[in-house]
Amino acid sequence: xxxxxxxxxxxxxxxxAIPVGKDSMSMRTVWNEGGESRSVxxxxxxxxSAFAPVTDVRAALTPELRRDxxxxxxxxxxxxxxxxxxxxxCLAQVYGQLGSQPPDLDDPDRLRGFFDAVATLRSGGKLxxxxxxxxxxxxxxxxxMAFAGGCGLAIDVPGRDPVAALFSEELGAVVxxxxxxxxxxxxxxxxxxxxxxxxxxxxxxxxxxxxFRHTGAIVFEESRTTLRGIxxxxxxxxxxxxxxxxxxDEEQSQRCDDEDPGLQVSLSFDxxxxxxxxxxxxxSRPRVAILREQGVNGQVEMAAAFDRAGFxxxxxxxxxxxxxxxxxxxxxxxxxxGGFSYGDVLGAGEGWAKSILFHPxxxxxFMDFFARPNTFALGVCNGCQMMSGLKEIIPGAQHWPRFxxxxxxxxxxxxxxxxxxxxxxxxxxxxEGSRLPIAVAHGEGRAEMVSPxxxxxxxAAGLVAARYVDHQGRVTERYPDNPSGSPAGMTALTTxxxxxxxxxxxxxxxFRNVQLSWRPAGWGQWQGQGDDSPWMRLFRxxxxxVASSG
Numbered sequence: 001x002x003x004x005x006x007x008x009x010x011x012x013x014x015x016x017a018i019p020v021g022k023d024s025m026s027m028r029t030v031w032n033e034g035g036e037s038r039s040v041x042x043x044x045x046x047x048x049s050a051f052a053p054v055t056d057v058r059a060a061l062t063p064e065l066r067r068d069x070x071x072x073x074x075x076x077x078x079x080x081x082x083x084x085x086x087x088x089x090c091l092a093q094v095y096g097q098l099g100s101q102p103p104d105l106d107d108p109d110r111l112r113g114f115f116d117a118v119a120t121l122r123s124g125g126k127l128x129x130x131x132x133x134x135x136x137x138x139x140x141x142x143x144x145m146a147f148a149g150g151c152g153l154a155i156d157v158p159g160r161d162p163v164a165a166l167f168s169e170e171l172g173a174v175v176x177x178x179x180x181x182x183x184x185x186x187x188x189x190x191x192x193x194x195x196x197x198x199x200x201x202x203x204x205x206x207x208x209x210x211x212f213r214h215t216g217a218i219v220f221e222e223s224r225t226t227l228r229g230i231x232x233x234x235x236x237x238x239x240x241x242x243x244x245x246x247x248x249d250e251e252q253s254q255r256c257d258d259e260d261p262g263l264q265v266s267l268s269f270d271x272x273x274x275x276x277x278x279x280x281x282x283x284s285r286p287r288v289a290i291l292r293e294q295g296v297n298g299q300v301e302m303a304a305a306f307d308r309a310g311f312x313x314x315x316x317x318x319x320x321x322x323x324x325x326x327x328x329x330x331x332x333x334x335x336x337x338g339g340f341s342y343g344d345v346l347g348a349g350e351g352w353a354k355s356i357l358f359h360p361x362x363x364x365x366f367m368d369f370f371a372r373p374n375t376f377a378l379g380v381c382n383g384c385q386m387m388s389g390l391k392e393i394i395p396g397a398q399h400w401p402r403f404x405x406x407x408x409x410x411x412x413x414x415x416x417x418x419x420x421x422x423x424x425x426x427x428x429x430x431x432e433g434s435r436l437p438i439a440v441a442h443g444e445g446r447a448e449m450v451s452p453x454x455x456x457x458x459x460a461a462g463l464v465a466a467r468y469v470d471h472q473g474r475v476t477e478r479y480p481d482n483p484s485g486s487p488a489g490m491t492a493l494t495t496x497x498x499x500x501x502x503x504x505x506x507x508x509x510x511f512r513n514v515q516l517s518w519r520p521a522g523w524g525q526w527q528g529q530g531d532d533s534p535w536m537r538l539f540r541x542x543x544x545x546v547a548s549s550g
Contacts, residue, residue: 002046006018006046006048009108010105010108013108013109013112014108014112015112018048028040028041057514059122059123061122061127061130062129062148063130063131063148064129064145064148064518065128065129065145065146065148065149065151065176065204066128066149066176067149067151067204068521069128069178069521070178070179071178071179071180071203072128072177072178072179072204073176073177073178073179073200073202073203074153074155074174074175074176074200074204075174075175075176075177075185075186075198075199075200076133076138076174076199076201077114077172077173077174077175077189077194077197077198077199078158078170078197079110079111079170079172079194079197080106080168080170080171080172081106081196081197082158082159083103083168083170084161084164084165084170085099085101085102085103085104085168085170086099086164086167086168087100087102087103089102089103089167089168089169090135090136090140091137091163091167103168103169103170105171109193110193110194110197111171113189113192113194114189114197116192117188117189117191117192118130118173118175120188121184121185121188124184126177126181126184126185126188127175127177127185128176128177129149129175129176130173130174130175130176131144131145131173131174132173133169133170133171133174134169136167136169137167137168138157138165138166138167138168138174139166139167139220140231141174142155142210143224143227143228143231144231145174145176145204146204146210147228147231149204150261150262151205151206151207151224152205152206152207152208152209152210152211153202153203153204153210153211154203154204154205154211154213155201155202155210155211155212156202156213156214157201157212157213157214157219158201162212165214172197176204182200185198186198208223208224208225208258209221209222209223209224210222210227224258225256225258228255228256229252229256232252232255236248236249242410243408243409244407244408244409244410246479247407247408247409247479247480247485250478250479250480251479251480254478254480254481260471261471261472262471263417263437263471263518264417264435264471264473265417265435265436265519266433266434266473267434267436267534268430268432268433268434269431269434269537271533271534271536271537283310283547285310285311285312286312286333286543286546287311287312287314287331287332288311288313288314288331288332288333288334288335289314289316289326289331289334289335290302290303290306290314290315290316290335291316291317291318291335291336291337291383292315292318292337293317293318293341293342293352293355293382293386294318294341294342295340295341295342296337296338296339296341296383297337297338297339297340298337298338298339298380298381298382298383298506298508299315299337299339301509301511302335302337302508303315304511305507305508305536305539306333306335308511308532308536309539310540310543311333311539311543314331318352318355318356321365322359322362324361327365328365328366328368329365329368329369332374332375332376333378333542333546334369334375334376334377334378335377335379335380335383336377336378336379336380336382336383336384336386336387337380337383337508338380338382338383338384338441338442338506339381339382341382346405346444347444348382348444349383349384349385349386349388349389349403349444350385350386350402352382352386352389353385353386353387353388353389353390356390357389357390357393363393366390366393370394370395370500373497373549374546374550375499376426376427376499376542376545376546377394377499377500377501378427378500378501378542379500379502379503380502380503380506380507380508381442381445381504381505381506382442384403384502384503384504385402385403385444387500388402388493388502389402394495394500395497396463396496396497396500397493397495397500399454399455399457399458399461400463400493400502401447401448401449401450401455401458401490401493402447402448402450403444403445403447403504404444404446404448405443405446406442406443406445406446406483406484406485407446407479407484407485408480408483408485412440412441412445412480412484413440413441414440414480415437415438415439415440415516415517415518416437416438416440416480416481416483416505417436417437417438417468417470417471417481418435418436418438418466418467418468418469418492418505419433419435419436419466419467419468419469419473419475420432420433420434420436420465420466421462421464421466421467422462423462423463423465423494423498424462424494424496424497424498425465425494425498425501426498426501426542426545427465427494427498427539427542428465428466428492428501428538428541429541430537430541431537431538434534435469435473436535437516437518437519438505438507438510438535439505439506439509439510439515439516440483440484440504440505440506441506441509442484442504445483445486445491445504446485446486447486447487447490447491449487455487458493459488461496463494463495463496464488464490464492464493465492465493465501465503466490466491466492466503466505467491467492468481468482468483468486468489469481469489475488476489477489484504486504491505492505507538507539508539510533511532511533511535511536511538512531512532512536513531513532513533514531519533
């Protein structure tokens with residue numbers, strides 16, 4: 001029946017197909033119930049993973065409620081047409097019940113019309129935020145939007161039964177729109193025959209309180225931060241068992257901090273000013289070696305960033321150097337990329353470094369390259385760990401730390417906030433004082449100093465080029481603002497002449513605004529303005545330095 005409903009009814013109605021699947025009709029599930037053995041032939045559930053081409057990722061909608069768009073409203077698009085069936089819902093499960101009638105996709109044309117209306121409104125810039133109604137129902141949907149937006153809610157619950165309206169998991173979505181656009185949004189859904197499904201249910205409000213009213217009476221009111229703590233209890237408990245306990249507690253404490261403003265970005269330069277344009281004109285493109293080892297996976301983004309900055313990016317594998325097919329003498333720049341060298345075994349970057357140090361010919365190539373005063377080098381993530389292992393042959397790098405297992409004891413993949421420090425680094429020229437979001441993806445990013453004397457010497461020389469900061473802009477060692485646990489937040493280092501810089505986060509993965517998983521509303525609106533993120537300045541600084549260094 002499931003195959004018939006999906007394969008011969010739903011898919012043709014929607015104009016989509018299931019191109020391949022696992023034949024699970026021969027599966028047999030066996031369990032014991034009340035001392036009696038029970039079995040069902042065929043799976044108990046159907047899971048469909050959807051995919052589709054995306055022509056412009058800049059058109060993405062997120063659940064983050066906007067607080068900078070003036071007066072806005074929240075609209076519920078209820079594809080369940082007010083049925084609010086509670087069978088198999090989270091609410092039923094909490095009370096140990098199953099229910100008799102679950103939500104269903106009753107009308108494929110209604111779903112198709114919903115998709116077309118959302119696509120039209122999105123392309124017209126009418127939708128500010130979007131969240132489907134899913135696990136937990138309307139209540140959880142709205143709270144998750146408030147968590148993301150850092151705001152309160154004033155909600156009028158629709159329907160006769162507020163419990164069913166808040167917890168049913170019928171198809172539908174909540175969208176945030178400007179009040180001035182409400183009529184246009186309603187008209188777009190009405191054009192698809194869905195006018196009766198749209199309900200204006202409230203608005204985001206400043207502060208921390210979320211209030212749900214039904215027929216004028218408050219049915220639920222609580223602090224947003226209190227609810228977020230409850231919402232994250234399971235995650236916190238799992239992290240406490242799996243990760244470093246103190247890190248798990250620090251992250252939960254941040255979630256429950258009602259004074260946490262979220263990521264706060266501050267720029268000390270104009271990202272729309274192309275520092276290279278006036279100087280470079282139509283000059284030649286200097287060659288930069290995009291260096292990788294087995295398992296490294298960041299070379300494409302790195303090459304794209306340097307190419308965009310005016311370089312000729314050349315793919316250089318370690319095997320090319322070891323076999324003598326390529327010589328570093330023909331390059332002005334070197335970028336050691338991030339990824340998972342040697343299958344990401346512990347200390348993989350140090351192993352990569354030793355493949356250079358213990359090979360006389362390759363060691364000499366790197367020594368000659370670093371000794372030339374008109375060359376530069378950048379090491380990122382795995383490449384940062386590798387180049388820190390080469391400090392004995394990099395002039396001025398003798399005080400650099402090694403990079404070891406994160407304090408959290410886990411691989412960290414998140415968006416972090418860093419502050420650019422005053423340093424000699426050629427890559428950060430003119431960026432000092434800026435606080436920028438950046439992608440982090442590493443398991444061994446914690447800087448470990450040989451001794452306090454080494455750390456003092458590093459600090460005194462001003463060779464720390466970037467540090468992790470919290471949402472108030474303070475240098476921090478607390479998790480998760482400092483995802484690695486590095487002392488004094490240090491995450492980027494340079495040499496006294498600034499020609500060689502290493503950093504653990506990934507600027508090459510965020511050199512375009514669209515690559516950032518979160519960015520301020522003014523950065524690169526998807527209508528086509530401002531494609532380069534402020535991180536592009538780092539790569540253009542290198543191009544300007546090459547042009548000025550001869």
